[in-house]
Amino acid sequence: MRLHIIFAAVCWCGLVDSRKIRGISSSYKRFYRERKSFMCIDGSKVIPFEQVNDDYCDCEDGSDEPGTSACPRGRFYCTNLGFRPHYIPSSRVNDGICDCCDASDEYNSHAHCQNTCWNLGQRERAYVEGQMRTLDEGLQLKQQLIEEGVLLWREKQAQLRELQQVAEDLQIKLEDHRRKKHEADQLKEQTLKALEAGDSSVRRQNGTITSIFKLLDSNKDGSLTVDEVQAKVAVVHDEERILSEDEAMALLGGGHQMDLTKFRHTLWDVLTKGDSVKIKDTHGAPGSLVAEDPHLKAVDKAAEWEANNLKKVEEAYETVNMEISDLRKNLAIDYGTDWEFLFLNSQCYKLKVYEYTYTLCPFNQVTQKSVTGTEVSLGKWGMWAGTPKNQYSQMVYENGEPCWQGGSRSTTVTLTCGTETALRSVKEPSKCQYIMDFQTPVACQPVLKQRGIHSEL
Structure with a gap:
């Protein structure tokens, strides 16, 4: 008989202790150790320990009733073994609705709840594992993109330096062509003034001969070659035909090149007559050497030639500068600490x-x-x-x-x-x-x- 009483007492104490610690996380269990009195966790009151979880709210913070719904500010801790533990308002305890996946909040109600924590945990673990796999793969791809970004950044920096060098070279060419155009315009103006003033034909002729020679001398090396004659001299009655090498050499006096002195006494006379060959215009279409005044016509063509060359260089210079401006603008953007973006x-x-x-x-x-x-x-x-x-x-x-x-x-x-x-x-x-x-x-x-x-x- 005594053994039965002792066994019943032990079971009752176990039930009382289990009742008292229900709804408590492991980090708070130290506050609920069996003793004569219990201090509310906020320190506002001390009550007898038997009043803990007695379904009556004694503490303002609700800490004396963690396992019941007695306190309006109370919280019940769902252990949820196998899933995420969390707190619910104590008002939901024993309300007939399972809020904890382990059903621990409905320990004294008629609700029949199944423990779903393991299934929920499996799904969440699978989701987290999937997210981590995505993260790992994403970080690997990110490292590749960082390496590509560094290389691309260096390429753009090199491209900028190349464009800046091109711009400097074009600037030199631009100044040279501006000088040549200025000289051509001056020569044209001088020729026009000489014609208006009735200057001697000898001065006009000497000035024109030099201008025509310069017009034919494309590479400005001081001599005419077979290629230069073929490029700028055409047959009068067959303007589309390109002179053969033999025909060009014949115009050069039987040689492969001709200087200004020889030009003055040979090819110049052939061009002046205009009955067999003539100079092409600056656009490649054949034109007549003789207009109203052959000397002014030649000078005018030379000025037009230089003007076209200057325009081409100016356009190229402007295009390169626009590319430099766009590239600098793009390089000024913040693409991340490692240029990953x-x-x-x-x-x-x-x-x-x-x-x-x-x-x-x-x-x-x-x-x-x-x-x-x-x-x-x-x-x-x-x-x-x-x-x-x-x-x-x-x-x-x-x-x-x-x-x-x-x-x-x-x-x-x-x-x-x-x-x-x-x-x-x-x-x-x-x-x-x-x-x-x-x-x-x-x-x-x-x-x-x-x-x-x-x-x-």
């Missing part, structure tokens, strides 16, 4: 949402195109706007087309970790304010500690 430059990513197609061109602009073909700017590249810990987690595109309610459209792009680079979603939470989810490996960030699924025993 550089590969996104000059790329565009599309996503169709209902009747609209959205296009994100990183570091450039965001657009929206309707099925009718109307395209609207949703913002131009503005800045990085992420958190202090990761400023490269968010992009802002500003000053898009005006909204009908006033103000301009803008887009915020959030970058998330993924194994591919793609535009994932577009939303418009408020009028003309857009939010985009942009997935890319370069948004992956290493974690110090993997978040695990655990339970407190």
Whole structure:
């Protein structure tokens, strides 16, 4: 009989102790050790220990009733072995609804709850493992993109240096052609003045001979060659035919080249007569050496030739400077600490949402195109706007087309970790304010500690 009483007493004490510590996390169990009195965790009151979990609220913070619903501010701890432990309001304890996956909150109700913690834990563990695999793969891809970004950055720097050298060379050529054009214009002006003043034919002729010789001497080496005669001299009655080498040598007096002195006494006379051969114009179409005044005509052609050359060099110089300006502008953008975002430059990513197609061109602009073909700017590249810990987690595109309610459209792009680079979603939470989810490996960030699924025993 005494053994039965002792056994019953032990079971009752075990039940009382189990009742009293119900709803407590392992980190708080030290406050609920069996003793004569219990101090509310907020320190506001001391009560007899038997009043803990007696379904009557004595402490203002509800710490004396962790396992019942007596205290309005109380919390019940779900152990959830195999899944994530968490707290629920104590008002949900024994309310007939299972809030803890281990059903520990319905220990004294008619609810028939199954323990689903293991299945939930399995699913979450699988999800976390998948996320970690994605992260690992994304970090590997990110490292590759970082290496590509560094190489691309160096290539663009080298390209900039090359363009700057080309610009310097073109600047020298530009100054040289400006000088030559100035000299040609001066010669033309002098010839015109000489004609108007009735200057002697000898002076006019000497000046014209030199001008024609310079016109034929393309490489300006002081002598005429077979190639130069073929390029600029044509047969009068067959203007499209190119002179043969023998014909060109004949005009050069039987040799392969001719200086100014020899030109003055041979080829000049043949060109002046104009009955067999003549000089082509600067555009390649045959023209007559003799116009109203052959001397002025020759000088005018020389000036036009220099003007065309100057224009070509000026256009090339302007084009190179524009390329330098664009390249400097692109290099001035913040592409990340390791230039990992550089590969996104000059790329565009599309996503169709209902009747609209959205296009994100990183570091450039965001657009929206309707099925009718109307395209609207949703913002131009503005800045990085992420958190202090990761400023490269968010992009802002500003000053898009005006909204009908006033103000301009803008887009915020959030970058998330993924194994591919793609535009994932577009939303418009408020009028003309857009939010985009942009997935890319370069948004992956290493974690110090993997978040695990655990339970407190």
